[in-house]
Amino acid sequence: MQQQPEPGGREKPKRRIGVMGGTFDPVHNGHLVAASEVADRFGLDEVIFVPTGQPWQKADRDVSAAEDRYLMTVIATASNPRFSVSRVDIDRQSITRTVDTLRDLRCMHPDAELYFITGADALASILSWQAWKELFDLARFVGVSRPGYELHIEHLSGHLGDYPNDTVTLIEIPALAISSSECRERARSGRPVWYLVPDGVVQYITKRGLYQPQDRDAASASAPGQNNVGNDVQGNHDQTSGDDT
Numbered sequence: 001m002q003q004q005p006e007p008g009g010r011e012k013p014k015r016r017i018g019v020m021g022g023t024f025d026p027v028h029n030g031h032l033v034a035a036s037e038v039a040d041r042f043g044l045d046e047v048i049f050v051p052t053g054q055p056w057q058k059a060d061r062d063v064s065a066a067e068d069r070y071l072m073t074v075i076a077t078a079s080n081p082r083f084s085v086s087r088v089d090i091d092r093q094s095i096t097r098t099v100d101t102l103r104d105l106r107c108m109h110p111d112a113e114l115y116f117i118t119g120a121d122a123l124a125s126i127l128s129w130q131a132w133k134e135l136f137d138l139a140r141f142v143g144v145s146r147p148g149y150e151l152h153i154e155h156l157s158g159h160l161g162d163y164p165n166d167t168v169t170l171i172e173i174p175a176l177a178i179s180s181s182e183c184r185e186r187a188r189s190g191r192p193v194w195y196l197v198p199d200g201v202v203q204y205i206t207k208r209g210l211y212q213p214q215d216r217d218a219a220s221a222s223a224p225g226q227n228n229v230g231n232d233v234q235g236n237h238d239q240t241s242g243d244d245t
């Protein structure tokens with residue numbers, strides 16, 4: 001671990017901060033397990049979840065409102081004292097670039113070591129990210145396994161010549177074959193998302209009527225407390241629909 005000198009000559013370990021970037025539409029248990037595993041393996045003091053503002057590589061589909069994705073991420077992470085959520089990307093008035101995320105977080109935490117966490121699919125496409133050459137100066141990268149994707153680093157090896165060996169690390173994590181796309185499709189068709197996402201996120205999706213077919217959106221907007229998600233999404237749980245009552 002890198003050390004920094006203290007007034008008395010003693011060395012103080014640097015704070016280690018994980019950065020879990022994602023569109024989180026919705027956040028699911030695969031994201032949470034990835035963050036938790038990396039925190040454990042790398043002895044991270046904190047993991048900051050950073051919902052994207054304008055994910056330019058997802059411009060081919062409608063992405064839910066940033067505020068909904070942010071709130072779901074807050075709900076999902078609230079019970080873990082090491083997890084927090086940042087608004088840096090959703091408050092920036094431009095497309096979301098990880099280089100900006102990391103620059104902002106570096107300014108906020110100048111003495112910390114940053115560990116950017118990516119799934120195998122995201123890591124595979126990192127050379128298509130904007131200003132990617134700067135990324136490895138700003139943070140270490142941790143690529144985590146994900147069912148259905150090959151976790152590899154060969155595409156980066158030609159670009160990491162002068163960087164330390166631990167600039168990008170690959171780790172195997174418990175396999176959770178969950179995706180936000182699948183959760184959205186389930187909610188849309190009235191199938192359960194219980195246990196794929198935290199309970200509070202199920203309730204938030206229900207309360208806000210997220211991921212419903214277009215013709216039900218108007219109802220959702222005009223009656224935000226109404227249960228607009230199919231009953232199957234609620235399963236057999238004995239709980240409220242998330243009404244404001």
Ligand SMILES: Nc1ncnc2c1ncn2[C@@H]1O[C@H](COP(=O)(O)OP(=O)(O)OP(=O)(O)O)[C@@H](O)[C@H]1O
Binds near residue numbers: 119146181
């Ligand atoms: N099940 C999973 N296991 C490991 N990593 C994951 C998993 N799901 C997502 N990730 C990683 O989390 C980060 C954010 O992912 P994102 O918010 O795009 O979720 P997603 O499930 O891939 O969404 P979508 O299905 O809409 O593309 C990415 O680095 C992605 O690779």
Ligand SMILES: O=C(O)c1ccc[n+]([C@@H]2O[C@H](COP(=O)([O-])O)[C@@H](O)[C@H]2O)c1
Binds near residue numbers: 020024057099122129
């Ligand atoms: O910097 C970029 O150009 C860039 C392009 C695509 C994705 N990313 C980041 O990769 C993370 C996962 O993104 P996504 O789209 O798979 O949810 C998230 O933090 C994004 O900001 C970053």
